[in-house]
Amino acid sequence: MISFPGPALLDRSILRSMGQAYLLIAATMFLLMIVEHLPRLLSLARDIDRTALFIGESLASLFPEYLGLGLVVALFLSTALTFRRMALTSELEIWSAAGVSDFRLLRVPIILGCATAILVLGVRLYAQPLGETNLQRIGEQARAGDYGLGLPPKDILTPSENVTLTFDHVDRRAGRFEGVFAQVDNAIIVAQSGSAGVDRQDQLLLTLRDGVVLKRKGVDERERTAFRVLSLAIPRRGARAADPVANVLDQRDLIQLMHLVRAAPMAGERSAAKAAIHGRLAMGAFTILLPFLGFVLGTPPLRESSAFGIFAGLILIAGYVRASAGIEGSLAAVSLAANGLILSGFAAATVLLFRLHSRMGRGFIDRFAGRLLARMTRRLNTRRQKAEMRSEVQRSCARDEAQQIDPEQSRDQIEQSRGEQRLAVLGEYEEPDDGRSGGGQADHLEEDRAH
Secondary structure (H helix, E strand, C coil), X not given: CCCCCCHHHHHHHHHHHHHHHHXXXXXXXXXXHHHHHHHHHHHHCCCECCHHHHHHHHHHHHHHHHXXXXXXXXXXXXXXXXXXXXXXXXXXXXXXXCCCCHHHHCHHHHHHHHHHHHHHXXXXXXXXXXXXXXXXXXXXXXXXXXXXXXXXXXXXXXXXXXXXXXXXXXXXXXXXXXXXXXXXXXXXXXXXXXXXXXXXXXEEEEEEEEEEEEEECCCCCEEEEEEEEEEEEEECCCCCCCCCCCCHHHHCCHHHHHHHHHHCCCHHHHHHHHHHXXXXXXXXXXXXXXXXXXXXXXCCCCCCCCCHHHHHHHHHHHHHHHHHHHHHHHCHHHHHHHHHHHHHHHHHHHHHHHHHHHHHCCCHHHHHHHXXXXXXXXXXXXXXXXXXXXXXXXXXXXXXXXXXXXXXHHHHHHHHHHHHHHHHHHHHHCCCCCCHHHHHHHHHHHHHHHC
């Protein structure tokens, strides 16, 4: 009698495989998003002295946003890859022969999906707004010069066409430089110390202390003015465009959004707050559908190893994320109906795919995609062969046209070619008569007559 392993072993195997893939994919998604946003952070930190600190704190503030999307992709891919591995190693056939249903196979992925949905809701409702608030604060501190400005001492700097600046010493910790000399238009400024920052328009903000301003009034006459504090805003060469103002709703958690819904004075603000709440809650509900999609789209056909279904699932996830963002941006007034429509559409598609999986067998999407790809390949090959045949015919016609004979010389050339052919035939079939052949024939005739 054959004894199959118990259901507990199945759960442990699926949990171990999914857990490893889950953590690895989430970490990979985080690294990919860092690579995507790192050039922008480096561009923002081009004039900052403490670049590593600025980039590190910025990435830490962006971590909840990366985590919210990475968990969704990790749940789908870990489910799909786990059941793909089980299908390729024939484990699914073994458990099916033991009477284990598809819903029993999905028990661990469903539990992990519910836990992921709760985690995604916590990240999007509380952690991500906190990260956006910290990111806004870091940007303001960078513009104020708290991270220092990468201005080298004892160099002549020309931040603008009519401004020249130099200083003797820089105190990195205090964010202050000493021994300042500046020339702005026709004025010369000398100060004992100063600090600098960058505003939203990417202008260099200089705050000088304890100095003198010298202005030329005539040929040999200058006006001298002492000051305690002097502020200058200097537009810089090649200044980058000002960053767009961050969406304030991204910095509001669930409690603050609900307060806006009740107490916001403008109807547009209330609608935008409702759209933000609906979008975040809908993302949590969408996460619960991913284990079913991963199971249906991840299992390949029997004795095949294609992965068209996994690619289709990633496209569906990206489409839902884009659609949800579009609803918050342009359909805020009808966000509840729009999110409900999209979510119900994805749920209906998931149920339909699961039923087709039960009726048509696993990997039906891969089979359909494989047939479609094979048909397209045959058509492309047929078109390529026809194009090659047409090009060969064109080349042959071109060679025939190049080898055409002139009508005035055609008769002489034809006669000459016929004569050459006649000589070739005579030389091949006629034997030379040197007298010996004739005598030999006479001898044979006499021998015949004697017989």
